[in-house]
Amino acid sequence: MSHLLEIKDLQVQYHTEDGTVYALNHVDLELDDGETLGLVGETGAGKTTLAKSIMRLIPNPPGKIEGGVIEFDGKNLLTASDSEIRAVRGNQISMIFQDPMSSLNPVMRVGDQIAEVIGVHEKCPKEEAKRKALEMLETVGIPAERASDFPHQFSGGMKQRVVIAIALACNPRVLIADEPTTALDVTIQAQVLEMMRRLRDKYHTATLLITHDLGVVAQMCEKVAIIYAGEVVEFGTVHDIYKRTLHPYTEGLLGAIPQVHLNVHRLSPIDGLMPDPTIQRTGCPFADRCKYAFERCGKEHPQFISVGDRHKVRCFKAEKEAEKGGMD
Amino acid sequence: MSTFHQTENPHGQEGNVRSLWKQSVIQFKHNRLAVAGLVIIVLFIVTILTTMAIDQITNYSFYNEYIIKQDLSLRLAKPSMAHLFGCDEFGRDLLLRILWGTKLSFAIGVVAIAMSVVMGAPFGMVAAFYGGKVDNAIMRIMDVLLAVPYMLLAMAIVAALGTSTMNLLLALAVSGIAKYARIARAAVLTVKDNEFVEAARAVGANDFTILFGYILPNALAPILVQVSLGIGDSILAVAGLSYLGLGVQPPQPEWGAILTTARTYMRDAWHISVFPGLFLILAVIAFNLFGDGLRDALDPKLKR
Numbered sequence: 001m002s003h004l005l006e007i008k009d010l011q012v013q014y015h016t017e018d019g020t021v022y023a024l025n026h027v028d029l030e031l032d033d034g035e036t037l038g039l040v041g042e043t044g045a046g047k048t049t050l051a052k053s054i055m056r057l058i059p060n061p062p063g064k065i066e067g068g069v070i071e072f073d074g075k076n077l078l079t080a081s082d083s084e085i086r087a088v089r090g091n092q093i094s095m096i097f098q099d100p101m102s103s104l105n106p107v108m109r110v111g112d113q114i115a116e117v118i119g120v121h122e123k124c125p126k127e128e129a130k131r132k133a134l135e136m137l138e139t140v141g142i143p144a145e146r147a148s149d150f151p152h153q154f155s156g157g158m159k160q161r162v163v164i165a166i167a168l169a170c171n172p173r174v175l176i177a178d179e180p181t182t183a184l185d186v187t188i189q190a191q192v193l194e195m196m197r198r199l200r201d202k203y204h205t206a207t208l209l210i211t212h213d214l215g216v217v218a219q220m221c222e223k224v225a226i227i228y229a230g231e232v233v234e235f236g237t238v239h240d241i242y243k244r245t246l247h248p249y250t251e252g253l254l255g256a257i258p259q260v261h262l263n264v265h266r267l268s269p270i271d272g273l274m275p276d277p278t279i280q281r282t283g284c285p286f287a288d289r290c291k292y293a294f295e296r297c298g299k300e301h302p303q304f305i306s307v308g309d310r311h312k313v314r315c316f317k318a319e320k321e322a323e324k325g326g327m328d
Numbered sequence: 329m330s331t332f333h334q335t336e337n338p339h340g341q342e343g344n345v346r347s348l349w350k351q352s353v354i355q356f357k358h359n360r361l362a363v364a365g366l367v368i369i370v371l372f373i374v375t376i377l378t379t380m381a382i383d384q385i386t387n388y389s390f391y392n393e394y395i396i397k398q399d400l401s402l403r404l405a406k407p408s409m410a411h412l413f414g415c416d417e418f419g420r421d422l423l424l425r426i427l428w429g430t431k432l433s434f435a436i437g438v439v440a441i442a443m444s445v446v447m448g449a450p451f452g453m454v455a456a457f458y459g460g461k462v463d464n465a466i467m468r469i470m471d472v473l474l475a476v477p478y479m480l481l482a483m484a485i486v487a488a489l490g491t492s493t494m495n496l497l498l499a500l501a502v503s504g505i506a507k508y509a510r511i512a513r514a515a516v517l518t519v520k521d522n523e524f525v526e527a528a529r530a531v532g533a534n535d536f537t538i539l540f541g542y543i544l545p546n547a548l549a550p551i552l553v554q555v556s557l558g559i560g561d562s563i564l565a566v567a568g569l570s571y572l573g574l575g576v577q578p579p580q581p582e583w584g585a586i587l588t589t590a591r592t593y594m595r596d597a598w599h600i601s602v603f604p605g606l607f608l609i610l611a612v613i614a615f616n617l618f619g620d621g622l623r624d625a626l627d628p629k630l631k632r
Contacts, residue, residue, distance in 0.1 A: 057526060086533075091532055097526070102523040105541075106546065120532050163527070
């Protein structure tokens, strides 16, 4: 069966003066219509690089997509022409950036900014685009009369609502949200997430939610991909990831979440740091920090194997257990 | 681009809700020297409009009668109540000649800068926006232009094309291209890495829209400041070239041209060199004060 968005064997590298940074190594990922996929990983794991690759926004130089396929609706985005990709951006696939403070044009009225996206993609008269922009603004919970305000007249949460309005203005099929709530405080976070969920259900938009907050993932997503050092190490449904955790890194991430009902003195962080991305390794990139690591882990690179219906993992320990105990 | 009306903000945040420009205007008003500069510039502009209006209404008979017509009985007359600034070597009233000369000195200075910006800034913007080879190619050509001193380049162009007001304008405009290309490039470089530029790309805007709709309006402030400071230099250059005989030709009154003839009579008639010189200084200082004030007002880091 074909997926709405399918990433196969994606490799992205940054060629800098200090050497080549292997940002994404053989990433496989798929997203179905109307589904929400959480992409979780620590800083520098390659989450944003992955999002920008889909939009073809990797700055070149220094970044370069070295290989792989990103198939959207049966079409490879990596070989699309500039005008084809522009027609996709904002129209079929939209992106919400991390910092709403800086992702709006400071000298343009917000209404005009929303109307501009509509104007770019839908060949409609200005009045029509303007009317749709006001409608969109109301949808995200901002009174239409504020359309003539400038971005600096809005608070952070309001700005993120405007950004979301811009992203959804053309009713895209895929929404990529790159840490949409990281720059907001907790109460506003909850409001924005609630609104995103409501709009997703209303427009039936498939969402790729990038975050490092596993709590947000549990609230919002159906599927989860855990990314580590430029590789997807575990992929599955929320239930698979949280209840049938296979990869030691996922286990470590879950162990680092504060549990309100348990009386523990300290959280248990994962020791060590992510490996240097400028070095290509033969073994598993997590081996140095893994408490289960055995000899094979340091020598061979694990394959991304299926262990369940749609549960996939890249780990020798899980592989061994799957062989031994059979699939559950 | 704005299709929306500015409405009163209904959410009761009026206190700190000011547009960027309004805030800059308030900032500018606090700077008394800058306001003084602006007042002087406005007075000069009023002078220009008045002289032009008189020329139009009298169909140049006033101009011919008082600005051009010689009266040797008043040759090198000292300043008096009848002729406040005295008269020049042909007995023409110096005050009137200076006032009428404002039009030429100012107009050429301002238009030359405007042409420089229009011709130069797009090169710099494109260079900064695309970077890499495009940047290198454009900016190395600009470096070649910059390597030749401003005045020398303008002189060479006038010498090659022949002396006329139009050629003077062209020469000054071309000599300024490299300067404004550099300024525009620097301004665009600071703006283009902002997230809203990437966001614009992510909604499918093309390069032209991004460059002129998103980057240019945000990079305008430093360019405007340099323009206002540059006008002073430009007026000086017009006077300088006219002084060398390469600019405005007699009998048209132009400050630099008046100064040239004044040099011959400096021992006997001090007033012919002092008054046009003072006006020149006044104009340049006014633009510099205005430009300084503009820079302070538009720089968010200097906000108090």
